[in-house]
Amino acid sequence: MKDWKTFVNDLASKMGFEDYRADIDAEHGHGALYLHDNPTLVKENLAPIVESINHILQLVARKENEKPLFLDINNYRKERESLIVELARATARKVVATKEEIPLPAMNSYERRLAHMELAAHPEVMTESVGKGKNRYVVVRPVGAVAPHNENDDNDDTGEDNDNGATAAMTETPPETNDL
Secondary structure (H helix, E strand, O other), X not given: OOOHHHHHHHHHHHOOOOOEXXXXXXXXXXXXXXXXXXXXXXXXOHHHHHHHXXXXXXXXXXXXXXXXXXXXXXXXXXXXXXXXXXXXXXXXXXXXXXXXXXXXXXXXXXXXXXXXXXXXXOOOEEEEEEOXXXXXXXXXXXXXXXXXXXXXXXXOOOOOOOOOOEEEOXXXXXXXXXXX
16 A cells, blocks of 8 residues: 555545544554544444454555554554553462462454463463454463363364464353453
8 A cells, every 4th residue: 555644544534534633654554543523432432443444454455465554543552452461460460369260351363462472471370362253362370270171172273363372272251351
């Protein structure tokens, strides 16, 4: 894509937004879009807006054989990353204190990767992604703990939606956790 800024501006306009600002750094593959139209509507729907726009950008980049552009909208991604990193740290502290595994809420592959990376160097915990599709989540365990065997585990993780943590194909959803 020769001009990501024009593309993002056109996309925002076609989505019905009139009051917005796009700051794009295509060379480094990231940008920011600030939507000022109807703040309540934007805030309530920010997660799907971010996901949808970034999905479109990835498809266009793939079609054009270009470096993908990741767009943060109204600082959603930045705030979400901070929240996930803090959740991973707090969970690790609790796992160390209780010596029991704790599941994090279901997350997309990027968010799971953030949790795995944050805890990778932690000497007292290990992480594992379990579940399938949108129900995939990270389990934080004390080092040396054995993962419970699940009869539904078919060990058929095709690598789809894969991340840097250990994986196990399981069909259950995470136990009740506090939402992010």
